[in-house]
Every structure is written in C-alpha cells, then in structure tokens.
Amino acid sequence: MRPTPTPIPVPQPQLPDPRRWWALCVLGLAQLMILLDSTIVNVALPSMQRQLGMADGDRPWVVTSYTVAFGGLLLLAGRIADHAGRKRVFMSGLLGFALASAAGGVAPTAQVLFAARAVQGAFAALLAASALALVATTFTDPRERRKAIAVFGALGGAGGSLGVVLGGLLTQWAGWRWCLLVNVPIALLALLGSIWTPRDRARRPSGRVDVAGAVLGCGGLTTVVYGCSRAEAQGWTSPSVLGALAGGMALLMAFAWWQTRAATPLLPPRLLRDRRRVAALLAGGALMMAQLSVSLFLTYYLQTVLDWSAMASGLGFLPISVVTTATATQLGTRLLPRLGPRVMMTAGLSLAACGLFQFTLLTPDSSYAANVLPALVTFSVGNGGSFLAIMTSATADVPAQDSGIASASVNSAQQMGGSIGSAAFNTVAASAAAAFHGGTRAAAVHGFTTAIWVPLAVLLLAAAATATLAGTRSSRRTRPGAPTEVPAT
Template sequence: MAESARPTSPPRIPAQQPSPLPHPRRWWALCVLGLAQLMILLDSTIVSVAMPSLQAELRMADGDRPWVVTSYTVAFGGLLLLAGRIADHAGRTRVFVSGLVGFAVASAAAGASPTAQALFAARAVQGAFAALLAASALALVATSFPDPGERRRAIAVFGALGGAGASLGVVLGGLLTQGFGWRWCLLVNVPIALVALLGAAWMPRDRSPRVDGRIDVSGAVLGCGGLTVLVYGCSRAEADGWAAPSVLGALLGGAALLVAFGVRQTRAAVPLLPPTLVRDRGRVAVLLAGGALMMSQLSVSLFLTYYLQTVLGWSALAAGLGFLPISVVTTATATQLGTRLLPRFGPRVMMTAGLCISACGLFQLTLLGPDSAYPTSVLPALATFSVGLGGSFLAIMNAATSGVPAQDAGIASAVVNSVQQVGGSIGSAVFNTVAASVAAAFHGSTRAATLHGFTVAVRYPLGVLLLAAVATATLARPQRRAPDAVRAGERMGP
C-alpha cells in the first residue's frame, strides 16, 4: 500500500528542438527569387505594346493575335498545380534553376521566331517554365525565412516585385519596341534569366523535406487539363463571345474536369493537391481574395492602356509611364505599411480592408470623363486602388503559405498562383467583352463610346471585389468555442 501511495513523477517532456537558424544568405536568395518573379509577370504584359509591329512583321491575322498572350497564360495557369507538386518532389531549388534555364531558352526562341506559329509554340514553352518558376519561388521564400516577422517583410518585397512586373512590362515594352524592335521584348528575358541563374549559385540550400511516393498522374491530367481548358475558354470569350459553342464547351468541360479532379484527390494515396489545404475556411478566403484582386488588377491595366492612348491621346511610351504609380504605391504599401499592420490586425482584416479600398479606387475610375486630367482624376484613383492592392497581396501571400507543412509549400504556393491566373483570365475576358459590347451600342464618337464601355465594364470587377470582401470577412472569421466549453474554461480558470 505504501508503495502504491508513492506519488508518481510527472512524465518527462522532451526538450523542444530549437528552430533552425536563419541562413545568412537568405536576403540574397530573396533578391534572386524576386528577380525571377518580376521576370515571369513582366512577360505577361511586355508584348502588349509591341503587338502592332509584331503582327505586321509576322503577317499575323487579326484572329490569331490573341494567341501571343493566350499561349503563354494557358500553359502558365494550366501547369501550375503540377509544377508545385514537382517542386515538392524533386526539390525547389533544382526546379527553380531548371525553370530559369528553360525560360531563357524559350525566350530566345520566341524572340527569333520566323513565323507566328513558331512564336505561339515558344510562348507556350515559356508559360510551362514560368509555372515551374512561380511554384518554386514562393515556396522558397516561405521556407527560407523561419522568423515570422522576417517572412512578412520578405513576402511583401516578393509580392511587390511581382505586382511591379506586370506594370513595368508595359513601360519596358514601349521603350524596347520604340528603340530596338518588338523582338527585344522577348529577348530581354535572356540576360535577366542569366543574372538570376548566376545568383542562384549562392542561394542557401533548400533543406525542406520532400514528398515521398509517385506524383498522382491521373490527378495531374485532370487538374492541369481542367485549368488549361478553363483558361482557354475564358481567353476565347474575348473574341468569340460567352455564348459561342466553343467557349461554353470549354468552360463546361473545364469545370467537369476540375470536379473529377476534386473527387480524385479524396481517393489518391499521395494527392496532387492535399484536401486539407482547401478544407480550411481561412485558406478558401485567401484564394477568393487572390482571384478577385488579380481580376481587378488586369481589368485596371486594360482600362488604363486604352484610356490613356485612345481617350487622352497619349503615346505608347507615355501610357506605359502612366502605370508607374501603381508599382510605386503598391510596393510602398506592402513593404512599409502592410508589414506593420499585418501582425496587429491579422490577414482577415487586412484582406477585407484591402479589397474594399481597391473597390473605392475602381469606383473613382467609373467617374472619369473625356476631359478628365491624369493628375487630378486618374492618379488619385490609381493611388487608392494600389493602396488596397499592396495591403491585400501581402496578407494573401503570407496566409497562403503559413501553417502549411514544409513538404507541401510548393503545392500551396501553386494553388494561390493558379487561382490568381484563372481569376485574371476570367476578369480580362469579362472586362473586354462588356466594354466592347457597350461601346458598340453607344451612340456618339469613337472616343466617347470607348470611355463609356470601359466605365461600365469596370463595374464588374468592382462588384467582384465587394463580394470577395464579404466572403473574406465571413470565411476567415476565427472559430469560436462552444458556450459550454467557454464556461468550463472559465470555471477552470486560475
């Protein structure tokens, strides 16, 4: 009895393993990764200004013109999920370096294309390697900075560079086309990729665990095929209309493939997309916010391109410079304001507020008239939109990779990139279709009809931003404990 009454010693708790020390070259790695991110988003817009001279030299039909951009975006968006899982299996640094090499070779081939068909093929290869770069780069940023505060700053810089790439593409495209010809809009990627490749040799080694087992080939075919067909359908809607049989067939076919992909992921031994990543309501809110913001960003780019050149009569180069405030304000907001407010308010408040602020900027664009001046009317709208953009993107990128096992960081970053790509494709297609149809029905001058079409079309991404803000505020709300559990906790208080 005496033996049994002896108090038992508490179980020994193993000492907590110290968190890995940050690598001294982590900021150098961020410079290299950010340069690659800037390059792949730069390439999505840099050919826009060069389109007239490109079309004339290659004798490209008007109906084939959209494929200069579509061949890139379809391959990019469709292969992101597969690229993310390849990075988790093969190692993100290795995939990142392979992506740089492939992107440089494809860019050189695109710049030297003798025919339109050769250009389309090279652009598709560019998009495939861009998917490898995008999926591995964000994952490397998340795993290279174990400290949450440093990770926030790193993701802010990384996201700001990506956002700046899309805007700077128009500026650089105008400069290169005017000074050297359209081919340099594609060849410029070669030296950028080579610089990033040299810098990658000094990046710290990625020591994150890799995913074991084989890649889910069936899931890859269904998921990547569904995204590819969906992006293709949205891109064709700009030229053929949403009611065209080819467009409806592509949209329904893509949706069916994605449903089959979701069923497959619940049964696969090693799923391409772990279901736990999309069962979290907070992560769903992140995906909705990311898709809505990309939809609105591309709509603003289209609006501004045509407004400055068609309505205000600016040159292509001057119109490109008109995009610079978006890059400057977005970068400043993300790196200076967002990094300070995110730890205090959390992703839910930052995403919701950012979506609402960006919606205010779009509302200001609906008030523009033929005689509106850039400094007093356009610039304030762009500044308002960019403040919301910078704060929201920081919260989205941070929340997309936080709380994810290290071995799934690649697929987590690929998911948010995929949603943004699909959202951007849908947004640009809807915006162009509405703007063209409204302008065609307007009775007045071409200048007035163009402006009216754009001011009506911008209401659609405006509405999407507000709906996404409501969904984000609702879905990202922290779970509350049941009342009985709360009262029990109070009774068990100190």
C-alpha cells in the same frame, strides 16, 4: 541507489541562413521577370503582326499561348517542386525560360513564336510555384517572412506595370524581338545568383506524383483559361467558348472528386480545410481580376481617349508599382501583426473597390492628374494592403513538404481570376460601347466605365467572403505528430 536519468536532449533552434536575403533578391528577380513577360509583348503586337505576317485572328495567340500554359500547369509545377526539390526546379525553370525566350526572340514564323511562348509559360509555371515556396520555407521567422513576402510580391506587381513601359521602349528603340530577348540576360543572371542561395532543406512528400490528378486538374485549368481567352474575340455565347468552359468545369469537378480518393493527391484536401486559406485564394483571384481590368482600362483610356503615346501610357502605370510597393512593404508589414489577415484582406479589397468606383466617374474630359491618378492611388493602397495578407494566409501553417503545391494554388487562383476578369472586362466594354449612341471617345469611355463594375462587384463579394471565412484558422486541429508547419503570422 537509483540510476541518474539520462537527460533528454533539447533540440536547438536552427539559426537563420545568412544568405536568405540574397536568396530573396534572386527569387524576386525571377518573379519580376515572370510577370514582366506577361505584359511586355502587348505594346509590340502590331510590330510582330506586320513582320511575321500574322492574321488578325492569330495575333492574340502571342499572349494566349503563354497564359494558357502558365495557368494550366501551375498545380503540376507545384507538386513537381515538392517532389524534385524547390531549388532544383527553380534553377531548371530559369534555364528553360531563358532558352524559350531566345527561341521566341529569333522566331522566323508566327507558329514558332507561338510555340516558344507556350514553352515560356510552362517554365514560368515551374518558376512561380518554386519561387514562392522557397520564400515560405527560407524565411521561418514570422516577422522576416512578412517582409520577404511583401518585397517578393511588390517586385512581381512591379513587373506587370514595368512590362508595359519596357515593351514600349524596346519596341520603339530596338525592335519587338528584344521584348523576348531581354529575358535571356535576366534569367541567366538569376541562375548564376541562385548558386549561392541556401540549400532547400524542406521535407519532400512521400509517394508518387498524382498523374490522374495532374491530367484532370491541369486539363481543367488549361481548358477554362483557354475558353476565357477566346471569349474576348468570339463572345461568351459562342459554341467553342461554352464548350471549353463546360468541359473545363467538368474536368475540375472530376479533379475535386479524385483528390478525396487518391492515395497521394496532387492538391491535398487538408490544405483547403483551412478557412483562412480558402478566403485568401478567393481574395487573390478577385484582386488579380481587378488588377488586369485596371491595366486594360488604363491602356485603352490613356491611348484612345487621352491620345497618349505607348511610351507615355507605360509611364502612366508607374504610380501603381510605386504605391503598391510602398503600401505592402511599409504599411502592410506593420499592420498585419496587429489587425490580422481578416481585417487586412477585407479592408484592402474594399479600398481597392473604392478605387474602381472612382474610375466609373471618368468622362472624356477627365485629366490624368486630377481624375485618373487619385483613382490609381486609392486602388493601389488597397492592392498593397491586402496582398501581403493574401500571400501570408495562403502559405502559412503549411507542412514544408506541401509548400510548392500551396504556392501553386494561390498562383492558380490568381491566374483563373485574371483570365476570367480580362475576358469579362473586354466583352462588357465592347458591348456597352457598341450600344452607346454618341461620339467614338464618349462611347469608349462609356464602355470602360460600364465594364469596371464587374471587377468592382467581385471585389466587394470577395471582401464579404474574407470577413466571413477568415475569422478562424482551420476547421480541424492539428493532429499530434503532424509535420512541422511554417509559423503563422
């Protein structure tokens, strides 16, 4: 009599954690704070300069010290999150961000403020890399994951716009220091809420952090972001800017070479073999370039041309948040499963470019309701429609142990695009306005409408790239025994 074979146990699917939506609230709050802090100090710069006695040449460092540290350390932050645990890094980032914000809020000198802003940027990198990774690993059901990423991204997008509004209100009613101190209760509230979020059960990569890759990659990103930030004041052809850009690109090329030879690379080359992910990174950088250019355009146009107050100008940004959020959460989540990432990214970027084209038609006599608002709505619909596809494609089909670095890569692409875009916009706008023969308001409008062609062209190029690259998921099939991946959408 033959023995009865032992049945092979069938693994039971893991039930979703009931606290996952609470986790999204906490993660979204942190994302809102990170992007809110990138714009909240802009309106307060004149007050900071007067009280701390800053020179005109030192004033940009209030913003630059934050953006350089944030953009330059994202890749390293992503790998630290993978190795040390995303939830642990997220909570550490919240605590560090709160302390740095408090230090900046009570800074007695400009130098202390610059240092506090740089520390803020470093902890913001830890938060950004770990937060998106936690969203990707917490929501494993494709439908829920689309909704979670849409909400998460919409909150982040709202942060940039709300930062201008809140900065104007706090500066006028409470003083510029509260533009930094307001982060303390927000960060502590998120830290308290993170105690009840699900445990981070995702696998961690083996081996050590690629120190050489971190030096090359973070050094290259930091140098490029620094060069772009200085181009606004010194011009693209100045020796310091050209030296920074050339040095940064050389470091990034060395980083790319080293990643193909390192035993445990900081940015595993396998992540970039997925053509859809590459398309998402290009689209993310182009979209952030356009977003910051629109922010600069709108700030200057409303205050310089339409003579709006800082508070009223901040309120003029609200349609971007409302329309982008509604499009991403209501339209994007429904259309993405049907049309796919390639159609959504290509159509969204093209529609956003149409919104920028409407900006080129503005004149000194244009009104907000009849001319500016329609352009904002068109741009925001394209922004919201493409954003969800970008974030989903950048983080889908990623082994759980690489979720942190995958999230950091899309954030790095956005930071690079934003840094280059804002510098290019300001430089072109200033040059075009200076060469224009006419009144001050007419020259300003001519500069803005000329400069907006730069992100418009980049959006169209990115749309063409996504249409070409995003058609196939990967150039290589998944090997048998490969790590379990996050389900694709």
